[in-house]
Amino acid sequence: MHENPATFLAFVLFFPAFCVVGLLYCLFPRTPRNAVRLSLDVATVLLAAALSVVAMRWGFYATLGVGGAVWKQVAATLVGYAVFLGALAIGWMTRALVFRRSRRGTASTT
DSSP, X not given: OOOOGGGGHHHHHHHHHHHHHHHHXXXXXXXXXXXXXXXXXXXXXXHHHHHHXXXXXXXXXXXXXXXXXXXXXXXHHHHHHHHHHHHHHHXXXXXXXXXXXXXXXXXXXO
């Protein structure tokens, strides 16, 4: 099957925005800052990017003849960015739960 290069155009155009949002996700909040948190944050950002690529490809092909070629890119971008932010939101909530539990465990022992 021959791939249409336009299916990745939305990801290429939004890659700088994904990098900025992913970096902010990894940097904030500033505590706790350890290797476990950094590895979980990087894994979350990479998973969000991979899911975004899948969603963009789906969004590109799901627009069946509505609005022409530009609308396919718009739909792909909207779906991909929404999935990226949704995955980061789920990761943010999971990170808050995991590190809140670990802070409680360490605070009660000291």
